[in-house]
Amino acid sequence: MSDFLYLYRGGEDGRTPERVQQTMQKWMTWMKDLAAKGHVKDQGQPLERHGKLVSGRQKAVTDGPFAEVKDVIGGYTLIQARDLEQAVELSKGCPIFEVDGAVEVRPVRTLSM
């Protein structure tokens, strides 16, 4: 098993109380299912949509967001899968796709002897 990071990008939540709750429950169901199959190493955290960017030799500080709304990272989860292919397959159950978001699947690099 290898580790992979899911980065959730974009995806607007529903604009009504009922929709927000439904979306949340779909996420919980999906996450619970992944965990039950032993794929969740760290369920992760949501991230605020704003922040600061520190960059350059001058360590210039600028305000976020750093990308278009649809590309802002809204949270992350650390999962375990056989290989990248399986990690990608597992990500397809994420409810973020229903609201035009995306999941970036990144293998965690390890050094093996």
Add this chain to the structure above:
Amino acid sequence: MEPSEHLFRRESGRMVAALTRIFGVHNLALAEDVVQEAFCRAAEVWKFRGVPDNPAAWLMATAKNCALDALRRERTARTFAPELGRLVESEWTLAPAVHELFGPNEIKDDLLRMMFSCCSPRLPEEAQVALVLHILCGFSVDEIAAAFVSSHAAVEKRIARAKKVLARSGRLFDVRATAEFSARLPAVHTALYLLFNEGYHGASAESAVRGDLCREAMRLAALLLEHPLGATPTTLALAALMSLNAARLPARIDTDGRLSTLFDQDRSLWDPTLAREGLALLERSASGDEVSGYHLEAAIAAVHAEARRAEDTDWPKIVALYDVLLRIHPSPIVALNRAVAVAQCEGPERGLEEIGAIDQRERLARYPFYAAALGELELRLGRRDDARRHFEDALALARNPAERRFLDRRRAACA
């Protein structure tokens, strides 16, 4: 843990009501935005970390924090509720003031205050109902449009207009003003009655939506009963009526999605708990000397609730109750229902006579169950051709698929 069904929708009313009191009614839109923001924030955390033990309290606390942020952000650009006054200007006073305004006693009256504000005489009844559903029950425009079988655009316009009237009214209704409370109470009763009936008889075919509307109306009626000025005999009668009718709701649509009448409902599906509650409420409603239309409608529903089989129904008692109801609230629909009850006691011929004698009968021309009642009685007299024609008329007026399927089956019975 799993959040309870419709948790967000149910909490929405309380949160918007609390925030509107703090922001002032002219900032209703801001209150709604902040509540939506609170929902999104809570949902984002919960989808990763799970729902906490007391989600409603968390939602309210999140709303409070979001409200504080909004007050800080907007304090130079907007004026807020007078009771917040100058406290909003300084960080020293802002947080404690908001904290106090979110105290349990303050929160308690918020829903009621909003309910009475929505039932303003400046708004047409249908707008009052839409506003109650939208603000107090957290229904989206689409959910309301589905319930009323109306277009999204029409509902949106109705709600936007009503909100504008509410926002311009300057202040929320004062639920501690005894005289005003009593004066506005009948309008609140009417709105809740219409809300319930929309769920019970309404045009939306989807039974889930209809059950939701009935439950929301019952929830708000229960809230009214908790308030000393709200717990009048008429409110009790209205709550009784709702419980007794809601008890029959599980049997109203049969397994094939067809409307099922009182005569052929599977009474074992009736909810005994709701029926008992309804009977108890009805008994309590008889304590004063008020007799409202709700009392009579509840009493009629109680007669049905007490009949184990359709043929055990005490029809003479029902006719007598309709006689009184007709005196209090003369209406062709009440008269039609009375005529159907007369037919049960004295035969279809007498029922047809009574229908023929209904005052302002022409007002029933667009009501499918007027033609259906004629068809039913003609059919019992064996006049199949006449009966079929009436059912065809009724079919042409059917308002939803469940009614259409029901009437189609009745027409087929005439063959």
